[in-house]
Amino acid sequence: MKNTSFASAVISFAVALISPVSIASPTIIPSPPALSAKGYILMDYNTGKVLVEKNADIRLNPASLTKLMTAYVAGQEMNSGNISKDDVVVVSSNAWAKNFPDSSKMFIEVGTKVSMQDLYRGLIVQSGNDASVAIAEHVAGSQKAFVSLMNSWADKLNLDKTSYTNPHGLDSQGLYSTPRDIAKLGQAIIRDLPDIYPLYSETAFTYNGITQYNRNGLLRDRSLNVDGMKTGYTSGAGYNLATSATNGDMRLISVVMGSKSAKSREMESKQLLSYGFRFFETVKPNNAGEKIADARVWMGNKDNVEVGLDTPVYITLPKSEAGKLTASIEYSKDISAPISKGEVLGKIIYKVQDKEVKQADLVALQNVEEGSWFKRLTDWFKKWLSTWF
Incomplete structure (x- = not known):
């Protein structure tokens, strides 16, 4: 089950990734140089x-x-x-x-x-x-x-x-x-x-x-x-x-x-x-600690928690594909309080067109304490109703 706020977060995030460079002109990548050395390598640090x-x-x-x-x-x-x-x-x-x-x-x-x-x-x-x-x-x-x-x-x-x-x-x-x-x-x-x-x-x-x-x-x-x-x-x-x-x-x-x-x-x-x-x-689409989305929280003293990454993400791409990078979010389960800062709540998946190029853990950027008994009861009822609609 995915809630409405989650879906909108995914769409807006994907657009934010591709919009600045989405009109990048295509680049043809030639074969790499052939060297006479016995062995060699080129690596992105x-x-x-x-x-x-x-x-x-x-x-x-x-x-x-x-x-x-x-x-x-x-x-x-x-x-x-x-x-x-x-x-x-x-x-x-x-x-x-x-x-x-x-x-x-x-x-x-x-x-x-x-x-x-x-x-x-x-x-x-x-x-x-x-x-x-x-x-x-x-x-x-x-x-x-x-x-x-x-x-x-x-x-x-x-x-x-x-x-x-x-x-x-x-x-x-x-x-x-x-x-x-x-x-x-x-x-x-x-x-x-x-x-x-x-x-x-x-x-x-x-x-x-x-x-x-x-x-x-x-x-x-x-x-x-x-x-x-x-x-x-x-x-x-x-x-x-x-x-x-x-x-x-x-x-x-x-x-x-x-x-x-x-x-x-x-x-x-x-x-x-x-x-x-x-x-x-x-490409560095997201920094550590940067808010990527707000995730719905059940049974907490607040209804949402900011989610992001605990380490920055780097992706190596051909220049012709860098402007085609998109991202989507998948939560591992319904998120319920209490939540600790740094707790893994799901994952973010980066793709170029339909090809996955990178995954990273999505973590809570803040603590969320358990709500009052009335808030927990209300959320339980809302959650139960959402299973029927």
Whole structure:
């Protein structure tokens, strides 16, 4: 049974969604770019929708993309209060720059004291293998213990085709990941570490009198708004690049693994991002806490309760379909007081034409207390009568 007020709410809401852009001109979506990299993926950050993929689940050598997890683990330890960005770390012989003669490093020296914040920049901007080891030892006491944390977090993030053996990404048997897992890890960094993610946009860092520049050349490409993430290279892995860029409210994450050169990984990443921004759109039809409708309440001290969402809704659509989005509401049952704020009362269903594209729980935005005995009796009688008409 649906009451009259519910039906009118659905109709007005659907019209409100489509009316501002209902005359959008159609867009023809071409085939996605075909790249020479071994594996790649393009994902919408807000929705997790994959727009382009090839060999996205094949196990590949991540090289310095490993440092994304090193940064994530250390960031979670900061969030937990176990370490601080202001910590001073004494560099051990294991983290000495001379242990990494032919690879990227921050140039830290044994016995010197380095702030955790500088080590983070050395890890993210300079891709320092020495910084990776220093961070690992500071967080967990040893590289082995830190690697255990890395793999535990991989499990928690459902990176089921990823395995770590060291904190820096130098070629090692048993070290592997996939473009999809790297993109999901990038999502987690942006979402869970908002204070750390801005470091990925820094283009240079000077330590020990040596200035080094971020190897992600797309940070300096003015045709895209790239604000991270990480490069990687070893002879076994080839050239890797995880990138995040924004265009208005849309954020995309691309991952290219096993490319042929530093230039090609940038060109291929740019092709993916440009394709996504050109032909797709991230639609946000409703915010958290926004009133969507008034639902009829029985037995309460008021006749209606405001309903909406407890989290914002994002939907990825081709630009030609964004103006065709409609929504309808289904309540799970007749709604009776008492009602607690946040209680699930039904669902909202988003469609493009007749195709469902998203569902979300519809929740009460306010408390409704039980009505007086007279109000309850009156509502019981009204409810009984409504079953006959």
